[in-house]
Amino acid sequence: MNTLRWFQIGIIVLSVWVSGQSVAQQPSNNPVALDTVKIEQLTGIKGKLDAAESVFKVSQPRTDLNAIVAGVKMTPPMGLTSWAGFQAAGDQVMVMGDIVLQEDQVNPVMSAALDNGLQVTGLHNHFLWDKPRIMFMHIGGMGTLETLAAGVGKVFAKVQETHSGKKPAAAIKLDAAKTSLDPKPIEAIIGAPVEKTGEVYKVTLGRTTQMNDHSAGKAMGVNTWAVFAGSDEKAIVEGDFAMLESELQGVLKALRGAGINIAAIHHHMVNETPKIVFLHYWGAGSVSDLAKGIKAALDTQAKS
Template sequence: MKVFALLAVSLFVSGTAMAQDNWRDAEDVFRTTGKMLDSKTVEFSIPRSDQTVMKGDTKLAPEFGLATHIKFTGTPEKAMMAADLVLLEKEVTPVVTQLQAQRLEITALHNHLFGTDPNVLFLHVSGSGTAKALATSLKAALSQTATPLGSAAAAKSTTVAAQWTTVQGVLGQKGEQKGDVFEVMVPRKDKVTEKGKAVPPFFGAAHHFFFQKAGDKVATTGEFVLLDKEVNQAIKVLNGGKFDITALHNHQLFDNPRLFYLHFWATDSPDAVARTLRRVLDMTAGGVSATTPSTTRGTPGTTTTPSGATGGTTTSPSSGTTTTPSTSTGSGRTTTTPSTGTGTGGTTTAPGTTTAPGTTTAPGTTTPPPSKGSTTTPSGTTLPGGTPPIPSATTPKR
């Protein structure tokens, strides 16, 4: 078994190294090492370490959402590129002019945060061709700025600070600590195309969160990648968690389905900010795949019942039986499907007895009481020990 394990690790490491070697031309242009996000997608991160950016009394680390990100997918000979350039106001026009000269597409220009000093803008760029040609064209545009090409992001820490362990536990996702910043990416599970070509989730359809210390609390910023019908649900959850909504926009011109990027800012305890972020993750199609103690998740296409309730005992519709909705979850999305009603905890309901307005249970249906120490939420999720629940959201019908 040890031999097979070592062989698997060896193949993974050699495969990663080989994939990284494939993008050597781009690395030479940017004078920095790329990071493989998946087998075909590489990312170059260039922090704006030349700038001191403040938001109120908080000094933002260059890795805290202030790095230019350049991604390539496909092959070095036939690559797609998506870049997110971090610019000062005075740099925007010279960069746009150079990008037009290099025949690269500008797809968006906007802020991600407000109230920063200096004001920072984000210019999104796309293109296709060889990785070397694309990188050379982009470098020509970046030469109009003070972006420190050749500088690397802070090294990944081998240990994770206690507050980031809390964040990982609540989100159910592992992240990376780089200097004073903790970063988490959660790819959506939808199939996304750009100009009719399928693109991997890490190319532009991944939720992206950053965390750093802010006094005795933590600050968080980042973006959720959402479908149109998810946008206002997410805003409601974030607003309820005392998050500032700082931007809402698109990044690409020809993505399908149309994706919206919702940016935010908040300062609170690690547990509090992570719980709010988790609530939004759980209501999107790109939710988390890992189950953490903070929530109970169902499997795709199954109906979830509270702990202590009689799972799978809903009765088939019969004459005079009125059905009530039960909640079904799958792939991070919650939908409402009808199922037949049951009686109240621990009682046998007599024929024709109404247990809720407009709800009639079938004769003889028995529902045992909830288990000791459990708390049942209105959404049907039971958390052990009375832990405050993470509510689920019902996807509206379109």
């Protein structure tokens, strides 16, 4: 066989090998196509496609708020519009969003998100001197289009259900300076020492992270704490959870499951390793029930 023939055979073999490699290296799962009609059906909200980024976004202006910030009458385009964006992510769908809420809507809407396949990733204010008080809850998730869109639909439905603006009656009235509770059940349930600070009782549990190549821990504010005030049967607990990002959803679900309200989710630091998320909470009830709620949330951190 002449040299030219061997050369031709070599080219054919190489071409087949390269072709096979190309096919093998291609991802087996094609990106899921967004069914925008189904997203609108499941969320109950009309949406708009951003063709440049392939994101389908549903939005709901909060026209019912009648919000005033530092004397300025606000309109929905000034950051008072709830939204959720859907984007294909391989064989799954990713959702991110920001939900505009009054204070009394925060925890019912948060529970609706957590109970329906969504993550809650942030909770904070965007304004000062706002009337009524307005909070912003960030949501996210990765999964099937059906699960995520239905979850977003539940969130928007709960916003509509609770939008009357009626403030709930105070859950409890007490003077923290007249605290008479027994701290022993707190220590027994949570499993940590209780310190009396003034007239109230406080539990503090440290965490550790690295800041600028130095360890930062309990005394530097990297800690979970709970303050109890009131009587054994009529008490409040308020405090702060320090968590890894992977622990946030478990802690949220445990606290909400115990009827404890979430007041804020945010960061206290930047550039720390590992990243620490902080969650502020408030609950009312008997001392034992409140301590059990805090313990349940702590237990989720031990398991994560």
